[in-house]
Amino acid sequence: MALLLKNARCVDPSVQLDAQRDILIRDGVIVETGQCGTVKLPKGTAVDLAGKVLVPGLFDMHVHLREPGYEYKEDIASGGAAAAKGGFAAVLAMPNTKPVCDSGPRVSFLLEKAREVTATRVYAAGALSVGLAGEALAEIGDMTAAGAVAFTDDGRGVQSDGMMRRAMDYTRTFGKPVLSHCQVESLVGSGVANEGVASTRLGLAGWPAAGEEMQIARDIALCELTGCPLHIQHITTAAGVELVKAAKSRGLPVSCEVTPHHLFLSEDDLDCTYNTNLKMNPPLRTAADAQALRAALVAGDIDCIATDHAPHAAHEKALEFELAPFGTTGLETALGLVLTELVATGQMDLSTLVERMSHAPRRILNLPPVQLAAGSSADLTVIDLELPWQVEADGFVSKSANSAFIGRQLKGRATDVYVAGYASLKKGELVGESC
Ligand SMILES: [Zn+2]
The missing domain is CATH 3.20.20.140 (Metal-dependent hydrolases)
Structure with missing residues (x-):
């Protein structure tokens, strides 16, 4: 199965990239990146990330x-x-x-x-x-x-x-x-x-x-x-x-x-x-x-x-x-x-x-780099720059709520996270967690 992340603004300075791209992932690895609409998905899931930012x-x-x-x-x-x-x-x-x-x-x-x-x-x-x-x-x-x-x-x-x-x-x-x-x-x-x-x-x-x-x-x-x-x-x-x-x-x-x-x-x-x-x-x-x-x-x-x-x-x-x-x-x-x-x-x-x-x-830490390029592990973060939200004591996933920023009004947060091609966060909701 493959995963195609489409239409996001992809930002990765390590490959001089800040442009809309489609990214194809197979077996946890990025296999192809290309201009929007040019990357073929033979069999698998496509996710439209128009309006979002995709980063390593x-x-x-x-x-x-x-x-x-x-x-x-x-x-x-x-x-x-x-x-x-x-x-x-x-x-x-x-x-x-x-x-x-x-x-x-x-x-x-x-x-x-x-x-x-x-x-x-x-x-x-x-x-x-x-x-x-x-x-x-x-x-x-x-x-x-x-x-x-x-x-x-x-x-x-x-x-x-x-x-x-x-x-x-x-x-x-x-x-x-x-x-x-x-x-x-x-x-x-x-x-x-x-x-x-x-x-x-x-x-x-x-x-x-x-x-x-x-x-x-x-x-x-x-x-x-x-x-x-x-x-x-x-x-x-x-x-x-x-x-x-x-x-x-x-x-x-x-x-x-x-x-x-x-x-x-x-x-x-x-x-x-x-x-x-x-x-x-x-x-x-x-x-x-x-x-x-x-x-x-x-x-x-x-x-x-x-x-x-x-x-x-x-x-x-x-x-x-x-x-x-x-x-x-x-x-x-x-x-x-x-x-x-x-x-x-x-x-x-x-x-x-x-x-x-x-x-x-x-x-x-001498770990392998993650890049928006073919051959890299598909560890990715998707960001909505426009999403307004407030830090609230009862809004944490952590077991503890001792945040110094409770009450702060913020704009922008992650909506999706992929680790080796699998989502740990999808549209703002946790997935794949056993807790
Ligand atoms: Zn310390």
């Missing part, structure tokens, strides 16, 4: 699926469904589960379970250190053999410089990148909000920008020392971006990601309601930082958008600001936010969106 499937390289251990917040099935609903064909799962994903069998569990319960492609990031304790190297070789594509202690910075050096030395030998959550614990302490105006105004313990930037600088130095590819996670400050930019200009294999919440919110959004959905790690920074992040994303100094999708149960976020857990969900709102805030406003074109949300994550 979006990839979120920073999500917390919470399984095993915290299934009341999210599990692989519900997280996979949230990804599809948000337009993502693939995600990279962080290892801070319970138990921590720090051995080959735990990587295998994640990947095998994901194949059973979700149509979304799930990739595994293994822990750098046993139990994320930052003390002993995890079984990086074993996890690589089981299919892990990157290594990170996300949720914590690796505090010991020597330990981080050993981790990068060792990871490099397997050809995998180290993803770094940068946080100097002796500086950040119990900080919960950006140290500055917001923390002072609200009487909250400060989380200083230096607590992030110092570790970015250290990890860049260790990248230079070890040669291990380094990816800075959820970068939040203009100064942090300058460090990454300088490292790249010296030819170092350094990349970085930014989250939608650090792009489109700032510490100014924290008010006397003490909305715990705005409690992030790292925290929301200044409005000037957010503006610099948007400019750096458009310019390419920031390589990609990743959501840091961090589901938490309502009873956990209902605590006082100091006690509530860090994080916001992100899978279901990221695309709509980028379309509304950057594309519709003319700051970013669709080709750049595809580069930052589809191509760059796969490249950073």
